[in-house]
Amino acid sequence: MLAVKILAVSDQIVDRIYSLATSEQFQDVEFILGCGDLPYTYLEYIVTVLNKPLYYVPGNHDPMYNPQDIRSRAEGCFNLDLRTMCHKKSLIGGFGGSIRYRPDGTNQYTQFEAYSRVVRMLPQLVGNRIRHGRALDILISHSPPFGIHDDTDRAHIGLKALNWLMRIAKPRYLLHGHTHFYRNNISQSDSEVGSTRVINVYPYKIIDLV
Numbered sequence: 001m002l003a004v005k006i007l008a009v010s011d012q013i014v015d016r017i018y019s020l021a022t023s024e025q026f027q028d029v030e031f032i033l034g035c036g037d038l039p040y041t042y043l044e045y046i047v048t049v050l051n052k053p054l055y056y057v058p059g060n061h062d063p064m065y066n067p068q069d070i071r072s073r074a075e076g077c078f079n080l081d082l083r084t085m086c087h088k089k090s091l092i093g094g095f096g097g098s099i100r101y102r103p104d105g106t107n108q109y110t111q112f113e114a115y116s117r118v119v120r121m122l123p124q125l126v127g128n129r130i131r132h133g134r135a136l137d138i139l140i141s142h143s144p145p146f147g148i149h150d151d152t153d154r155a156h157i158g159l160k161a162l163n164w165l166m167r168i169a170k171p172r173y174l175l176h177g178h179t180h181f182y183r184n185n186i187s188q189s190d191s192e193v194g195s196t197r198v199i200n201v202y203p204y205k206i207i208d209l210v
């Protein structure tokens with residue numbers, strides 16, 4: 001993976017992005033990553049102004065993806081849910097959704113369902129390892145992994161399948177959203193877990209990936 005500067009966004013519209021997007025600050029951003037729960041019009045605006053590729057995963061407040069319905073996707077952006085792709089030399093993978101906390105919720109999964117979603121990614125991860133010598137450089141998810149930047153309430157428990165995915169794919173970075181709270185006025189948003197740096201991007205971060 002080459003050293004690249006990226007913009008990551010998640011969960012909350014930031015008015016400043018509307019003004020910053022037209023300024024110099026974001027001009028050397030290589031690509032944009034969306035970690036979910038943002039209006040697709042916002043993603044479309046960012047990609048239009050910056051004119052750089054945007055890869056995203058849906059969150060639990062986003063519509064269920066439906067190829068027949070234009071409102072279920074961000075036009076001009078790449079939905080990376082359960083997919084991997086190679087942007088120049090960077091291998092990026094995506095895992096949308098959160099823990100299931102409502103029976104009828106969209107993009108919500110039980111711990112077991114989340115594991116079965118990781119299984120669906122395995123052929124691509126194996127293919128990357130054969131072709132590129134590694135499975136992933138960057139994993140974007142909506143949910144945090146279990147026990148890392150998550151919480152104990154029903155809606156904000158992390159997905160154990162993401163811990164497993166980190167162990168088998170060994171991405172250098174895992175960028176997520178979904179949790180945005182301050183516990184005892186301390187916000188933990190950047191953690192080293194094995195060989196992976198886990199970053200909560202809420203509401204946006206500019207990151208130099210190395």
Ligand SMILES: [Zn+2]
Pocket residue numbers: 037059060061098142177178179
């Ligand atoms: Zn969420």
